[in-house]
Amino acid sequence: MFAATFLLSLGGGYLLFNRPAAASAQATAAPAQTTQETHPDTAHNEAPAEETGTTTTAAAPAASAEIFTKRGxxxxxxxxxxxxxxxxTGPDxxxxxxxxxxxxxxxxxxxxKKPTSAVMSSVLGANPLTDEERAQVLSALQAASGK
Known part of the structure; x- marks a missing residue:
């Protein structure tokens, strides 16, 4: 009974993992709009370096968190x-x-790159992260750990 439930939930998670194509299109469109609002063309002449750094830092975690939706x-x-x-189902x-x-x-x-857990091996083994995606995930996870 446990094995059947486990396999069913693993398969369901796998199906959910591979379906967020529409969400990634929306997530990709949102950062461009946020970037334009956060960094207007005239901001480089008017904003002091400290303020610009604060704005970039505040926007970075939100922008980098999109990878979690994009990859499911x-x-x-x-x-x-x-x-x-x-x-x-998985840990925070x-x-x-x-x-x-x-x-x-x-x-x-x-x-x-090569997960040591059975669940993540099956998820990432079938659809591995690109180098760019891995860098985005690492950046987002590092930002999360600092909060």
Whole structure:
């Protein structure tokens, strides 16, 4: 009974993981609009360096959090530190940048390349992250761990 339930939930998660194509199109459109609003053409002449750094830092976690929706991570995971609401099947990833090495025996970057857990091996094995996506995930996880 347990094995059947586990396999059914794993398959359902896999199906949910691979369906966010429409969400990624919306997520891709949103950052361009945010960037234009945050950084108008005249801002480089008027804003002091400290203020510009603050604006960029505040916008960076929101922009980097989109990767979790784009890749379907939110089907199973949340990242509460970045206000990313998602599933509860997997753990909240807010502290993953710091905790993966202890939990899985490899640094988080290596885990994203070749996961040591059976569930994540099946999810990322079928659809691995590109180098750019992995960099975005690492950046977002690092930002989340600092909050």
């Amino acid at each position: 991570c939110v089907a199973c995971h949340s990242v509460s530190a970045l206000d990313v609401q998602g599933g509860v 990833l807010s502290r993953a940048y710091l905790n993966v090495a202890d939990k899985h025996g490899v640094p988080v970057e290596d885990f994203l």
